[in-house]
Amino acid sequence: MKNVVVLVVLVALAAPAHAGEIYRWVEGSTVVYSDRPPQDGVVGTETPGREPLPAVTAGAATIGPSSSAENGVSTAPATVDEILELSGARAQLAGLASQLGAGYLLPRRHQLDARDAARVARIIEQHFAPERFYLAIHDELGRRVEREQLDAMAAWFRSPLGRRVTELEIAASKPEAAPAAVAFAARLKTSPAAPARLELLQRLDWVTGLSTDTTDVVLVIFRSGARAAATAAAADRRIRTGVVERRVEEMRGEMDMANMALTHMLYVYSPLTDAELKAYVDFLASPAGRVYNRISHAALLRAVRDAADRTATEIMRAIPPQRWAASTQKTAGPPAP
């Protein structure tokens, strides 16, 4: 389910889809994450004691019987790492972090000169590091989930159907899946989904809070960007913090995330039968499914908020308002959140 939140967030932000490989290297004393390779001579690194985040590349996941299913389902005690691996969260966080960062403050960046724009990009990449998001969710699950709940989650995620759902979610997250998703949405206009399928997906949204949580993540990004833009505006054009908050919050009512999420879920789960989808929704509605979603969504939201706030603070420190103001005057109009 984490995957669908990720997917819908990305669709909502309409960020350029390039969830390709994530590169990591050391720059001075800082570990830098980026979807672009480091320049020559920079030494790549891995986080000690943890496997490197897998790069989500085309064709890495295919729909079909999984090897685990062929080998039988494990009954060993579950770990948080395993859950995040099997749920696809681990795989998708890299793409999510990268694309959230890519969309952050995007409309304002072109107003800066090349040097400042590069500096902003670097700050964003540092803070929107997938490892941070992963650790936030990992730690929160580790701290708050009981052993029985973890095992109940594992029972689903290890099952052949659980693995298949994860594979579908990962496959749909790839850039090359976008045209198919768009075509699917277009087809829905002439051949709408069956009521039973809609009911299942609406229930899925209900039990997971998918569309609300997605809206929250998107608004966190907008809010932080808007606040930074307001701070950077010339004093006589500066919008007060609370007014920015109110304007961003007003966007919530205009977003219609429920429909966007529904359309996307129809596409993602289209290979499943109603019975298979129902089994998935039943898991999500179970105590273990609810706990998994509630904790991981909240942790993700917090991590994104922290990343956005830290990014805003650092950007404002690195590029004083006068430089933004000068750029704004060179372009046109008051800053838009």
Added chain:
Amino acid sequence: MTGRIIAAIVVVVLALSASTSVAQRRVAALGDSPAALVERARAAYNQGRYQDALETARRAAEAAPRSLPAQLARGGMAEFMGEFDEASQAYAQAQGLAPDDNTTRYRLALFSTRVGDYDRALRELDAILATQPRTAQLFFRYAPAFLQKPLLQQSPALEQFVQLQIDIMMEKGDLAGARRLARGHGIVEPGRDYCTEANAKKRGKGSSDDDVFKAFRLAALGQPDSADCIWWYGQWLTDEGYMRLGRLMVEEGTRVTPIPANKESGRRFMRIRLGGERPVAKRAESLFMIAKQRYLRDGDADGAARLFDEILRLSPAFARPYSYKARLALDDGDRDAALRWLQRGIEADSESWRTWHNLGRLLLEAERWEDAGRALARTVELFPDDLGGRFALARALYARSDFEGYRTQTELALRFARACCGPDVAKAPADFFTKFQRWGPGAALPPTPDPRTILGWNQD
């Protein structure tokens, strides 16, 4: 006959509404002279640049302290911006320069009404009338309504003169006197159903808010038994910020209505929306309406904040300004300060429904579910028809997994919404509730719209 009165008032009426282009042409001709500054101030006013208008009028008055137009311009702009001390000084200076000038007297009458000095206002109006020929005075005072009516119709300025007298009498609480005056000058006629006309205007699409407002005022003046219309007028006045006149009308509507439930409802409105027995000084009330405009219309947060502070100094038990102070604090991103302002508002008036409502919703935003639940329970206890308060209470209960409580509050709110305002007003909570009924508790919290539903309960 009344030509001089009319002339004096027309000067005032036209003074502030002179067209910008005319003003600009004059300015160009006059350069930087005090007269040009006065014209520039008027032009700024007409363009909605009120602070600029005041500052320019100040410059004019400083440049030409013995210029009557400059002093009147300064007084007018300062009064409009809620700078009452400055306005008072400017008008006093103007009157010193031209003690017998009717324009100055009329402006002083208006200003005195605004700050609650009704006797002074009436004295100024009497003085204006006394400058007219004896026959004109007698005609104006004693001619029958059928002769007065065409006179007023031909002369909007004269009608304004009478309307100001009526307003002053109502502000003083003399509703019977105001009605007598309105009848005497043919402003209302016996036997006419003003209430039905007002309701038709309210329902019709072609009428402006101002038209509807005036229609209900006529009903209150011309139809003493139209309890519902008097009540509506009082509620409308309350929303606008006219606490004193609002109270007078609601009291009258409550007195006149024969229905016990409406009497009870009227008493409750006075208690929870009009501050009960807590006094609101006229000056504070006028400043409140100006402060709201400076904040909401002009975006002048600093100017508004200063006026709200002054209002609270004048009438500390007046609850409504506390909500605006809270809102200003929120604009600065300071939620804790906003909460403190609302708590102070409740200390000032523990039965101010709207302050409880705002406090509850702010606590909800802060995800302080327990505190929000308590504040919102008090909110709907004070005003059970508060849709926004009840939806907010439902959310607080849901967040605490009190799903039965959520169900009860939502059912009550939806039932009321359907009865009062149709299904669309609560669509999002209704959809959410349907899903809750079908699938049990979900992951997201219920939506909390705060629809404007009933006149008199919407502002702040």
